[in-house]
Amino acid sequence: MDREIINNIKSLSIDMIEKAGGGYPGISLGAATTLYTLYSRHINTSTSDTNWISRDRFVLSASHASALLYATLFMAGFDISINDLKNYRRLGYKTPNYPEVGVTPGVDITTGSYGQGLASAVGMALAQKMLKKRYYFPKKSVIEVETALLDYNIYVLASDADLMEGIGYEAVSFAGAYHLDNLIVLYDSNLTIADGPTKNIFIDNIESRFKAMGWNYEFVKNGENVAEIDKAIKKAKNSSKPTLIEVRTIIGYGLTDQGTNIIHNKVPTKDEIYRFKTSIGMNDKESFYYSENAKKEFIKMLTERSSQKYNLWSNNYRMYIDKFLGGESVALNYLFSHNLNIDLAKIDWHFENDLKESTMITNQKIMSEISKLLPNFVGGSADTANLSMINLLSQPNVNFEDYNGKNIVFGVREFSMGAICNGLSLCAFRPFCATMLSFSDYLKSAIRMSAIMKLPVVYIFSHDSISIGVEGPTEEPVEQISNLRTIPNLRVYRPADANELVGAWNCILNDSKRPSALILSKQDVIMLPTTNAYSVSRGAYIIRKEKNKLDGIIIATGNDLFTAINLAREFFVNKQIDLRIVSMPEMSLFLEQPQNYRNEVLPKGVKTFTIEAGSDFGWHQFATSPDYIFYVNKFGASGTREEVNKHCGFEYSIMKERMETLL
Numbered sequence: 001m002d003r004e005i006i007n008n009i010k011s012l013s014i015d016m017i018e019k020a021g022g023g024y025p026g027i028s029l030g031a032a033t034t035l036y037t038l039y040s041r042h043i044n045t046s047t048s049d050t051n052w053i054s055r056d057r058f059v060l061s062a063s064h065a066s067a068l069l070y071a072t073l074f075m076a077g078f079d080i081s082i083n084d085l086k087n088y089r090r091l092g093y094k095t096p097n098y099p100e101v102g103v104t105p106g107v108d109i110t111t112g113s114y115g116q117g118l119a120s121a122v123g124m125a126l127a128q129k130m131l132k133k134r135y136y137f138p139k140k141s142v143i144e145v146e147t148a149l150l151d152y153n154i155y156v157l158a159s160d161a162d163l164m165e166g167i168g169y170e171a172v173s174f175a176g177a178y179h180l181d182n183l184i185v186l187y188d189s190n191l192t193i194a195d196g197p198t199k200n201i202f203i204d205n206i207e208s209r210f211k212a213m214g215w216n217y218e219f220v221k222n223g224e225n226v227a228e229i230d231k232a233i234k235k236a237k238n239s240s241k242p243t244l245i246e247v248r249t250i251i252g253y254g255l256t257d258q259g260t261n262i263i264h265n266k267v268p269t270k271d272e273i274y275r276f277k278t279s280i281g282m283n284d285k286e287s288f289y290y291s292e293n294a295k296k297e298f299i300k301m302l303t304e305r306s307s308q309k310y311n312l313w314s315n316n317y318r319m320y321i322d323k324f325l326g327g328e329s330v331a332l333n334y335l336f337s338h339n340l341n342i343d344l345a346k347i348d349w350h351f352e353n354d355l356k357e358s359t360m361i362t363n364q365k366i367m368s369e370i371s372k373l374l375p376n377f378v379g380g381s382a383d384t385a386n387l388s389m390i391n392l393l394s395q396p397n398v399n400f401e402d403y404n405g406k407n408i409v410f411g412v413r414e415f416s417m418g419a420i421c422n423g424l425s426l427c428a429f430r431p432f433c434a435t436m437l438s439f440s441d442y443l444k445s446a447i448r449m450s451a452i453m454k455l456p457v458v459y460i461f462s463h464d465s466i467s468i469g470v471e472g473p474t475e476e477p478v479e480q481i482s483n484l485r486t487i488p489n490l491r492v493y494r495p496a497d498a499n500e501l502v503g504a505w506n507c508i509l510n511d512s513k514r515p516s517a518l519i520l521s522k523q524d525v526i527m528l529p530t531t532n533a534y535s536v537s538r539g540a541y542i543i544r545k546e547k548n549k550l551d552g553i554i555i556a557t558g559n560d561l562f563t564a565i566n567l568a569r570e571f572f573v574n575k576q577i578d579l580r581i582v583s584m585p586e587m588s589l590f591l592e593q594p595q596n597y598r599n600e601v602l603p604k605g606v607k608t609f610t611i612e613a614g615s616d617f618g619w620h621q622f623a624t625s626p627d628y629i630f631y632v633n634k635f636g637a638s639g640t641r642e643e644v645n646k647h648c649g650f651e652y653s654i655m656k657e658r659m660e661t662l663l
Contacts, residue, residue, distance in 0.1 A: 002226050005075060005294045006036045007280040010254070012071035014273055015288050016088040016095070023088065023097075026264045028068040030223065030249040031157060031188045035065075035072050037229040038155055038186065040301045042237070044309045047077045047302070050105045053335050053428070054313045055306075056152045057108045057124050061117025062159035062188060063098040064265075070095045070104070075290065077299035078106040086288055101426070101453055109426055112449040115165030118158055118185065119416040120449075122171045123423020123431075125154045125183040125242070129403040130378070131335075131428065135320065142323055149313075149320050150335075153237065156185040160193050160202055170416035175242045176214025177411075179400035183242040184233065188223075190251040194264045206246055216243040223249030254279055334376045335428045338456050338512035342373065344502050345533040351498050355527040359520045359558075360389040360462050362498045366505055367432070368393040371406055374509075378424065379432035379458070380408035382417050382439070388462040388520075390434040414439055418446025418459065425455040430509070437461035437477040437519060440484060450515035451489040457515045458508055464494065464519045464558055465613035466636040466644050476636030476644070482617040484517045485587060494519040494558040494612075495536070495585050497527045503536030504585060521559045523641075528565075531583065539590025540601055544568055544581035552607040552663055553580045555622055560611045567656060577663055580606075587618065609659060613650055627662060630655050 010032045017023030038058070045055040060069050067088060074080045080094050087093040099107040108124075111117030128150065135149035162168050175183055187206070191198050207217045216239040218232040229247060236243035252263030254276045268276070277283045321329050347369065355362075371377045371392045378398070381390045385407075396405035410417040414435050421431040435443070440461050450457045466476040484492045491514060493504040508516045528543065535541035540555070544565065556564040564581050571577040582601055584590060590598065602608060602622065609628045610619040616631035623629045632648045645651045 001294065001297050002036070002040070004291060005040070005298045006033050007282060008290045008294050009036060009068070009071045009075055010280065011277060011282050011285070012074065012085055012288065012290055013067040014268060014276065016067045016071065016085050017267060018270070018273055019086060019287070020089045021267060022265070023067050023267070024064040024265050025255065025268055026190070026192070026251040027062060027065040027159065027188060029253045029255065030190050030251045031062075031065055031247075032068055033224050033226060034186055034188065034229055034247050034249070035068060035157060037226050038233065039072055039076050040298060041230050042233050043155060043302070044152065044306045045106070045302070046306060046310050047079070047106070047299075049310070050078070051336075052310060052313075054150050054152050054309075057121070057154045057427075059109055059111060059117045059121040059124070059154065059156045060099055061111055061114070061121065061156050061162045063111045063117060064159075065157060066095070066097060066099050069099060069107075073104070073106040075295050075298050076106075076302050077295070080105060082288060082290070109423070110449060110453050112452070113165075113445055114159070114161035115167035115171070116419045116446065116449060118156055118162045119167050119171035119419030120423035120426070121154050121156045121183060121185075122175045122180065122416070123420035124427050125175065125180040125423075126178060126398070126403075126408075126420065127424045127427035127429055128152055128154065128182055129178075129180065130398065133403040137316070137320065142319055147316065149316055153182045153184060156183070158185050158187050160189070160198055163187065163204070163206070164202055167415045167419060170413040171419065172210065172215065173213050174411065174413060174416060174420065177400070179214070179240070180242045181240050184236045185242070185244045187244055187246045188249055189246045190249045192251045192259070192261050192264065194261055196261050206244070210244045214241060216241040218243060218245045220245060220247040223247045224253070331375075334374070338430065340374075340509050340512065342506070342509050344370070344506045344509070349498070349502065351527055353527070355498060356524050358522055358524050359495060359497070359501055360522060362501055363460070363518070363520055364389040364391070364393065366501060368395070370505065370509070371395055374430060376429045377432075378406045378408060378429055379421065379434070380410050381434040382410050382414045383412045384435050384462070385409075387436065388434045388460065390460060414442035415446060418443040418457070419449070421457045422446060422450055422453065422455055425450070425457050426453075430456060430458075432458035432460055434460035434462065436463045436475060437480050438463070438475050440477075440480045440517070444483065444487075447484070447490060447515060447517070448487055451487050454489065454513045455515055456508070456512050459515065459517045460520065461517060462520045463522045465521070465560075466632055466648055466650065467559070467613060467641050468522050470638055470640065472638035473635040477614065478632050478635060479615045479617075481519060481612070482615040485618055489514045491516040491586055491588060492519065493517065493536070493586050496558055496561040496583055497525050497531050499527060499531040499533050500536055500583065500585050503533035506533060507537050507586070507589070519558060523559060525559050525562065528561075536585050537589065538593055538597065539586045539588065540582050540584035542580060542601060543583045544579075546578040546580050547572070548578050550580055550603070550606055551578045552609065553582055553602060554609045554611060555582045555584050555602075556611040557584050558612070560613055563652060563655070564611050566652070567659065570656065571659075571663070575660070607663060611655070627658070
């Protein structure tokens with residue numbers, strides 16, 4: 001029966017690829033036995049409750065094996081129809097080219113570019129460790145042995161590409177340091193990549209490499225042997241370390257060009273498919289044939305095993321609520337939904353009227369209070385905790401000796417840090433991560449995946465402009481804010497002071513369907529009397545209204561707002577020129593406001609300037625003309641703040657002189 005089910009999966013996979021005119025038959029045939037063994041023998045999940053919080057997670061980091069995954073899920077009884085398989089890669093069906101969370105039942109993550117699935121799986125594994133530590137039955141409290149309420153494994157199917165990408169190294173190193181023994185990676189080792197044999201370019205000793213990073217290693221000599229794969233997974237589940245199982249397979253097994261890079265993404269002809277099906281005893285079956293008996297048997301294998309764990313968990317969940325939570329489940333609601341109803345502006349933050357500090361410092365105070373309100377608010381930085389002031393005060397670090405902390409030490413691993421946060425977010429946490437703004441480029445692909453998956457991950461970027469001075473051009477951001485603003489479904493907040501920072505966090509926490517980037521200053525700023533936390537939700541608002549007549553408007557963000565205020569004050573006192581000042585902490589929010597509000601804030605026909613110490617990209621839609629945009633479109637330099645501003649043409653006197661000629 002094992003072989004019959006595997007052959008059905010292979011046959012469906014190859015039919016999907018042929019009908020779609022594209023796909024990846026190489027891994028779909030080569031790794032079919034691996035995936036079947038995993039689902040038939042090990043994964044605990046539910047085909048009826050696919051969001052079961054204590055299910056095992058499966059991450060297809062080798063996302064090009066999507067046809068294989070869809071065929072496997074279909075045969076295992078998930079809510080995927082044969083019509084979905086027939087419309088592989090077509091809009092409106094449950095079978096997109098690469099698996100997408102929320103689209104296909106049984107898919108736990110949209111993995112994105114290679115390596116990200118592996119890194120996000122590390123985040124999922126860390127999440128489980130943290131939840132397991134928080135919620136458990138102490139020994140002999142209700143049951144005889146200590147039992148975790150949330151206890152599951154993370155399984156990954158990875159390819160050579162996942163192990164070659166730099167993010168793979170980052171994530172594997174992190175997982176080893178955190179002793180994530182609930183993470184099991186099945187490496188489809190077929191000795192071939194798209195451009196040729198791995199011996200030409202990928203000669204790493206995988207066993208030595210993974211063992212050196214604190215992993216257990218297993219090797220499966222024959223990737224078509226169910227018993228051998230099963231034995232390796234059993235050993236991995238009993239290991240005290242994360243495990244890599246290298247499964248030696250043959251790419252495109254059974255096709256004419258098997259074992260070569262040609263078959264990686266070559267669509268087989270109908271004749272080739274006929275010969276292939278003949279070789280596995282299915283030559284007399286029509287396209288998209290599958291055995292109902294084989295499917296029923298596969299469903300039985302999965303459900304009989306998984307339902308036992310599901311029923312045990314359901315009973316334990318109710319017992320936990322009754323025994324430890326007094327019958328009220330509200331404390332566990334965050335496990336099932338990211339939705340919040342919170343108003344930070346109502347909190348007395350005890351900000352002094354003469355407050356003068358960087359938004360980095362103020363932000364640490366705000367975040368530390370948020371951590372007291374939200375049990376799932378966790379995160380850390382890429383070794384910039386002291387630079388970015390990101391540690392949650394009075395909260396312990398997460399480590400392998402005690403996962404019950406809130407501060408995560410990511411090490412210098414920006415890209416994997418973002419992907420790990422995606423994994424945390426998919427497993428009930430509201431994570432944040434931080435680094436300097438100039439390093440946001442390392443994270444962009446992970447941020448993009450947050451936006452695609454609609455995950456409320458918070459990306460915090462400090463040292464927000466060339467005004468940091470002596471650090472030099474490598475650490476002085478120029479194009480980064482504009483780059484972030486181009487990512488769909490991402491909010492980019494650059495608050496000016498403590499009031500706007502509270503408002504930004506209010507928006508961030510109450511938005512459960514998108515990630516956010518929070519841009520913070522290193523230099524001290526004062527708290528302005530006219531900034532308003534609630535107004536941040538409108539994206540832009542007036543903080544200085546003209547006294548008599550409207551001669552012009554200055555739009556500014558972050559600490560550049562103070563430059564705008566000084567200019568307006570000087571023009572009014574010395575020239576009787578009356579300027580309106582508009583703070584725009586979040587550009588896309590303003591563009592989503594009703595037209596009448598936008599016209600009220602920025603009336604048409606009024607001379608309008610913009611000030612932001614970064615690229616001019618995006619500001620043309622507000623400024624009267626390019627001459628009215630004050631920006632930085634060149635790399636910085638190492639020097640004092642004044643020297644660097646002058647070097648970049650962003651000096652106060654230059655702005656004042658040019659503005660005077662235009663008003």
